[in-house]
Amino acid sequence: MKVEIWSDVMCPFCYIGKRRFEKALAGFEHKDEIEIEWKSFQLNPDLKTNPDININQYLADIKGFSVDHAAQLNNHVTQMAANEGLTYNFDKAIVANSFNAHRMAHLAKQRGLGDAAEEALFKAYFTEGRNIDDIETLTELGMGLGLPPEELKQTLASDRYADDVKHDIAEAQYLGVRGVPFFVLNRKYAVSGAQELPVFNDTLTKAFTDWQLENPKPTFDTTEGPWCGPDSDC
Structure with missing residues (x-):
């Protein structure tokens, strides 16, 4: 069953949502039958990369509130991330357009490395304070x-x-x-935002149950004869 995830590299809730979904998937009985596809989304496609501006100032400018309030919001998100085992360093974050990062992620996806690319980009932006629009960095x-x-x-x-x-x-x-992260399961169910673990658990179960009904395993009327198997003698 396919799970499509729309996400933006500079979205703090996308990294948190990734971790929560991964936890749900790790405990899912049929996790080996789940295919994950990451998809691009841009929260601010017109954003000009500016390493000189503070992330709190950027947030205050686009939202229309004070820098102190922006810092408080980022501190709250930092704690949310910490609860998922993630380290956010907003004081080091570089305001950058994510378009080139998404292009690199698409190249990685062609090589079966889509999930690894998303992880590397999130860590670079939120933890390491790297410029995810810089060609050398990418x-x-x-x-x-x-x-x-x-x-x-x-x-x-x-x-x-x-x-x-x-x-x-x-x-x-x-x-x-309308926003990310946005998870689409089997093109029938969706989870919007970095929801808590029970939401992902329930949605995975419902979506997979439907998918199994739509894609039943073939059964055969078999005529037996001499055969060899991987765990038995011939």
Whole structure:
């Protein structure tokens, strides 16, 4: 069963939601039958990367409230993240447009490394205070995932996967996604936001039950004969 996750690298609740979903999946009986696909979303596509601006000031500017209030909100989110075993360092976070990061993630997805790319990008932004719009930074992160260096450099130096990012965003708009994280399970159920563990547990169970009914395992009327098996003698 497929689970599609729309997310933005600079969304603090997306990293928290990732951890909570992972915890739910780890305890799910049929976790080996779940396929996860990460999809791009941009909270602020017009954002100009600016390493000189404080993240609290940026939040205050776009939301229209004081810097102190922005700092209080970020402190609250930092505690939420800590409860999930994550370390947020908003004092080091660099305000950056996430479009190039999403392009790198799409390259990683083609290599079966989509989840690893999301993890690396989240950690780079929220924990390490790295510029996720910087080509050298993205190249280093991609190489750390095992992506071929030349393909990685060529991708980041071009507009490759730009259409894929835009397609994900357009698809989210079509589906009525208003914010992230947004989890779609079997194209029938959705979880919006970094919900608590029971919500993910219940939704996984309901979605998988439906998926099993829609995709029953084949049964055969078998005529037996001499055979060999992996755990038996021939």
